[in-house]
Amino acid sequence: MEQERIVTSLDIGSAKVAALTARVGGLDDVELIGVGVAPSRGIKMGAVTNIEQTVRSIREAVEEAELMSGIEIEEVVLNITGKHVRGDNSTGVIAINNRERVVTSQDIYRVIDAAQAIRIPADQEILHVLSREFKVDDQNGIKDPLGMVGVRLEADVHVVTGSVTQLQNTEKAVVSSGIRVNDRILSSLASSSALLTDGEKELGVAVVDIGAGVIDIIIYTDGGVSYTATICLGSQHLTQDISIGLKTPLEAAEMLKKRYGTVLSNEVDPSETIEIPSVGDRAPRPSARRDLADIMEARMREILELIDHEIIRSGKKNILAGGVVFTGGGARVNGLVTLAEEIIQLGASVGSPKGLLGIADRIAYPEFSTAVGLIQYVARYGEATGGRKSGSGFLNRFKTWIQENL
Numbered sequence: 065m066e067q068e069r070i071v072t073s074l075d076i077g078s079a080k081v082a083a084l085t086a087r088v089g090g091l092d093d094v095e096l097i098g099v100g101v102a103p104s105r106g107i108k109m110g111a112v113t114n115i116e117q118t119v120r121s122i123r124e125a126v127e128e129a130e131l132m133s134g135i136e137i138e139e140v141v142l143n144i145t146g147k148h149v150r151g152d153n154s155t156g157v158i159a160i161n162n163r164e165r166v167v168t169s170q171d172i173y174r175v176i177d178a179a180q181a182i183r184i185p186a187d188q189e190i191l192h193v194l195s196r197e198f199k200v201d202d203q204n205g206i207k208d209p210l211g212m213v214g215v216r217l218e219a220d221v222h223v224v225t226g227s228v229t230q231l232q233n234t235e236k237a238v239v240s241s242g243i244r245v246n247d248r249i250l251s252s253l254a255s256s257s258a259l260l261t262d263g264e265k266e267l268g269v270a271v272v273d274i275g276a277g278v279i280d281i282i283i284y285t286d287g288g289v290s291y292t293a294t295i296c297l298g299s300q301h302l303t304q305d306i307s308i309g310l311k312t313p314l315e316a317a318e319m320l321k322k323r324y325g326t327v328l329s330n331e332v333d334p335s336e337t338i339e340i341p342s343v344g345d346r347a348p349r350p351s352a353r354r355d356l357a358d359i360m361e362a363r364m365r366e367i368l369e370l371i372d373h374e375i376i377r378s379g380k381k382n383i384l385a386g387g388v389v390f391t392g393g394g395a396r397v398n399g400l401v402t403l404a405e406e407i408i409q410l411g412a413s414v415g416s417p418k419g420l421l422g423i424a425d426r427i428a429y430p431e432f433s434t435a436v437g438l439i440q441y442v443a444r445y446g447e448a449t450g451g452r453k454s455g456s457g458f459l460n461r462f463k464t465w466i467q468e469n470l
């Protein structure tokens with residue numbers, strides 16, 4: 065039986081920092097025992113812009129989680145997102161040259177090494193090497209080639225890299241909070257771990273996490289990751305548009321978005337009015353609720369078109385039988401599924417994290433998919449050995465790969 069351990073995830077977002085502590089017994093035995101959430105400061109679109117402020121947000125979230133669980137947090141599994149993250153597909157080919165022509169683990173080691181040897185800019189480092197499939201001679205669609213017979217072994221992988229300096233800045237903020245970073249996991253990989261079954265990954269599905277400042281996209285086909293992308297827009301752009309368009313403070317715009325907002329302006333009665341708080345000391349004034357919806361719909365259309373572009377760019381749009389699963393706080397906006405199906409022309413749904421025991425109702429909302437998924441990813445694959453060491457050797461990266469794929 066697997067040994068029980070304590071795992072804490074840290075999701076540093078543009079709107080909130082979330083720290084979740086769980087007792088992990090096994091894949092189906094993950095019990096949430098601590099939750100801490102703090103408004104995030106010093107983070108813009110997934111990048112740390114002010115370490116001191118970020119440290120304060122992290123401390124606040126971590127201390128709240130510690131208070132609830134009664135367990136001191138010493139190390140965390142951290143999310144990674146932002147403009148600096150890149151995902152590329154790559155292929156490696158080797159000859160199977162032992163006398164029996166049987167694929168050994170050494171051959172898998174070599175072919176993955178060949179596949180990840182893509183031109184990685186000097187300022188980027190590898191975060192994940194995710195296998196999509198192997199081919200032995202002419203046979204494709206192989207998940208685990210170990211022991212198969214042939215002369216030629218090919219590996220298709222998805223390589224995720226991030227900027228060395230950006231990763232260092234994020235890590236510095238965590239370390240300055242008095243916490244070690246045990247592993248770093250791509251946000252979308254985490255979110256999808258909290259939402260998807262293996263069956264859905266086989267079927268073909270896109271997961272789109274709409275946060276406050278970043279949209280993380282991941283596409284699974286035939287059970288593997290075939291595309292990842294990040295768009296530097298989010299639900300805070302709806303808030304900013306409302307603030308400017310209706311001449312109301314940002315906090316009021318945020319409240320209006322959540323309380324009266326929708327991205328389907330046609331469904332709003334044109335005669336319905338709402339109170340708009342004014343800037344400064346002036347009294348609130350009435351305005352058509354439809355104006356609010358018009359502003360929100362315009363921005364959400366732009367966002368959904370950009371998401372559609374990415375899905376088309378993946379080259380997999382026509383095989384996504386599982387459609388698009390939206391998550392993240394921005395997915396809670398009224399009317400999203402209808403507008404998304406109109407624009408993207410695929411089935412859409414909104415997903416909340418599932419599969420945790422304990423105080424799971426506290427986090428059963430789309431904005432916790434990343435934080436929950438970080439724990440589930442680790443529960444499933446273990447901590448990556450090479451995750452946080454910059455310039456980590458190939459051996460470490462290979463161990464990471466093995467854990468993530470076999």
Ligand SMILES: Nc1ncnc2c1ncn2[C@@H]1O[C@H](COP(=O)(O)OP(=O)(O)OP(=O)(O)O)[C@@H](O)[C@H]1O
Nearest residue numbers: 077078079080275276277278299300393394397431
């Ligand atoms: N009911 C709602 N209607 C509309 N928007 C909402 C609703 N609830 C939350 N949001 C929006 O979701 C966003 C926060 O989502 P989330 O917590 O997933 O972001 P984050 O993870 O902190 O940021 P990011 O992932 O972009 O770095 C905010 O912009 C908030 O306004």
Ligand SMILES: [Mg+2]
Nearest residue numbers: 077275392434
């Ligand atoms: Mg987020």
